[in-house]
Amino acid sequence: MTVTLTELPAGHEFEAISIVMDAARSRAYRVATGDTLPVYDEQDAVPPLAVAAFALGALLESVGLPPGTLHANELVRAHEAVPAGSTVECRARVAQRSLRAGRVFIVLESEIMLNGAPAVTTRATVLCEAEAS
Amino acid sequence: MNGPEVAPVTRRLTQAMLNAYADASGDHNPIHIDEAFARTTAMGGTIAHGMLVLSLISEMMAVAFGERWLASGSLDVRFRAPARPGDTVTARAAQQEAKDGRLRYAVECVSQTGEALITGTAEVDR
Numbered sequence: 035m036t037v038t039l040t041e042l043p044a045g046h047e048f049e050a051i052s053i054v055m056d057a058a059r060s061r062a063y064r065v066a067t068g069d070t071l072p073v074y075d076e077q078d079a080v081p082p083l084a085v086a087a088f089a090l091g092a093l094l095e096s097v098g099l100p101p102g103t104l105h106a107n108e109l110v111r112a113h114e115a116v117p118a119g120s121t122v123e124c125r126a127r128v129a130q131r132s133l134r135a136g137r138v139f140i141v142l143e144s145e146i147m148l149n150g151a152p153a154v155t156t157r158a159t160v161l162c163e164a165e166a167s
Numbered sequence: 168m169n170g171p172e173v174a175p176v177t178r179r180l181t182q183a184m185l186n187a188y189a190d191a192s193g194d195h196n197p198i199h200i201d202e203a204f205a206r207t208t209a210m211g212g213t214i215a216h217g218m219l220v221l222s223l224i225s226e227m228m229a230v231a232f233g234e235r236w237l238a239s240g241s242l243d244v245r246f247r248a249p250a251r252p253g254d255t256v257t258a259r260a261a262q263q264e265a266k267d268g269r270l271r272y273a274v275e276c277v278s279q280t281g282e283a284l285i286t287g288t289a290e291v292d293r
Contacts, residue, residue: 059191062187062190062191063188063191063192065187065191066184066187066188066190066191066192066219067184067188067219067222067223067226068178068184068226069222069225069226069229071226071229071230073229073233073234073237074237076234077234077237079234079237081222081225081229081237082225082236082237082240083218083221083222083225083242084191084192086218087191087192087193087194087218088192088193090192090193090194090218091192091193091194092193094193094194095193099196101196101197101198101204102196102197102198102208102210103196103198104198104217104246105216105217105218105246106245106246107244107245107246108217108218108221108242108243108244108246109241109242109243109244110241110242111240111241111242112236112237112238112239112240112241113238113239114238115234115237115238116237
């Protein structure tokens, strides 16, 4: 049975994951969001939020999310542009886990590394009903 | 201050966008893509991924700052209310005092009724 994100304790560290920032997937992301700016093609770069979203998607392949989980807060910072086609490494951990008013709050921090240096860092807070976790 | 004015971005959300975003991002939470499931929740129907709505703010900042946004931009936001298929969402920004050498903007996404969906700040290197 797959462990859900909300069952993991504070301090849990995920195994580092390598993720290819595939150019076709980046284009699919831009089509889905409606972002047709030329800057990504000009810079041969993946949108910073796409980098964060792809990393989160990769993490969620190893843990489940209770249906109905909601996103409460997000901090995303780009430290350098991530080229399309590059391979990044995502290091993530559960920074906080708390129970408030019948809801589980999880703070997930990640560092998305490019050539050994942080390219994008994130801090996401998600919540779900305690009985769903 | 001394940063550029940032022009708003407006987009109408559709269920097709949510489905495409789920496929591109790998986030297939049924609250976004399964209408039958979503109707059984407190949301009463599917809602857009928060990161999909947030992408309008990132796009808006990328228009204003280009490569600089890709290499030094940051967003610190709170998701206040869900956006639903059929909603028309506008991302907009108001410049604030620069902080720690970085340009700073109050940013938000609002619905067609003026409801705040996302609020927060965006920063980028000068």
